[in-house]
Amino acid sequence: MDTQNVFALRGGKAEIEEGADFAPKFDADGLIPAMAVDATTKEPLMLAYMNAESLRRTLEIGEAVYWSRSRKEFWHKGATSGHIQRVVEIRTDCDQDALVVVVEQIGAGACHTGRNSCFYRKVVPATAGGTAKLEQIGGEKSFDPAAVYGKH
Amino acid sequence: MDTQNVFALRGGKAEIEEGADFAPKFDADGLIPAMAVDATTKEPLMLAYMNAESLRRTLEIGEAVYWSRSRKEFWHKGATSGHIQRVVEIRTDCDQDALVVVVEQIGAGACHTGRNSCFYRKVVPATAGGTAKLEQIGGEKSFDPAAVYGKH
Numbered sequence: 051m052d053t054q055n056v057f058a059l060r061g062g063k064a065e066i067e068e069g070a071d072f073a074p075k076f077d078a079d080g081l082i083p084a085m086a087v088d089a090t091t092k093e094p095l096m097l098a099y100m101n102a103e104s105l106r107r108t109l110e111i112g113e114a115v116y117w118s119r120s121r122k123e124f125w126h127k128g129a130t131s132g133h134i135q136r137v138v139e140i141r142t143d144c145d146q147d148a149l150v151v152v153v154e155q156i157g158a159g160a161c162h163t164g165r166n167s168c169f170y171r172k173v174v175p176a177t178a179g180g181t182a183k184l185e186q187i188g189g190e191k192s193f194d195p196a197a198v199y200g201k202h
Numbered sequence: 203m204d205t206q207n208v209f210a211l212r213g214g215k216a217e218i219e220e221g222a223d224f225a226p227k228f229d230a231d232g233l234i235p236a237m238a239v240d241a242t243t244k245e246p247l248m249l250a251y252m253n254a255e256s257l258r259r260t261l262e263i264g265e266a267v268y269w270s271r272s273r274k275e276f277w278h279k280g281a282t283s284g285h286i287q288r289v290v291e292i293r294t295d296c297d298q299d300a301l302v303v304v305v306e307q308i309g310a311g312a313c314h315t316g317r318n319s320c321f322y323r324k325v326v327p328a329t330a331g332g333t334a335k336l337e338q339i340g341g342e343k344s345f346d347p348a349a350v351y352g353k354h
């Protein structure tokens with residue numbers, strides 16, 4: 051399917067910022083970043099990327115479909131784990147080069163490490179002579195990734 | 203300043219996902235995406251990018267410093283508008299290639315269009331034969347960008 055028929059062509063700054071046409075901007079690799087946010091808790095779950103076709107599919111089926119940069123293939127989130135993301139709302143920003151995907155996270159979590167959110171650590175700034183560290187924040191594993199993803 | 207002394211070198215998958223070292227992954231352009239989230243409302247405010255030095259400065263001064271891809275310069279958010287983002291917490295994800303910056307947004311808002319958040323529109327899927335549209339969601343302007351940014 052030709053995604054040019056699904057999204058509007060990008061107009062001038064005023065149209066992009068204030069207009070009613072959805073004209074997403076994809077980067078040089080054809081991707082737009084998409085932050086999935088939990089509809090209930092509002093917690094950020096994961097940041098992934100969509101290309102035009104995965105965004106079109108997401109809108110069509112109402113479940114998040116990303117583009118896997120490492121595997122170079124469509125990534126229907128939850129197809130393997132069952133942890134599907136039902137799309138409640140997709141937001142875009144002023145210049146339409148980023149997305150927030152508000153989702154109902156089905157199953158135990160979004161993260162392949164077995165946690166609800168991929169953002170389970172906070173940065174602790176470096177002390178003199180050291181490097182910055184990470185500290186876990188409520189990142190208890192909510193499922194066993196080995197059981198869910200098999201060989202992983 | 204050598205940012206290699208501030209961030210850890212990237213180790214193996216287990217170290218990156220479960221370790222205590224902060225070893226952010228910057229893309230081919232030296233950037234990492236950073237989603238600013240309001241500490242009080244949890245609403246996503248804006249998605250911008252940091253390079254190693256802007257991330258180092260952010261950690262140092264406790265206020266968000268991005269890298270402007272369009273202007274190719276450091277972007278101390280609020281330096282022009284007064285709408286500084288005080289950093290409450292920086293989170294990173296499992297593979298450490300994305301950031302969530304939890305901020306206290308000072309002033310009327312994060313968006314240069316005069317709104318609290320850049321994500322003031324949601325996508326309305328295309329109907330047969332049409333293209334996808336946008337609908338405003340609580341995006342009342344909270345300040346006058348002309349007054350705040352001058353020439354803009």
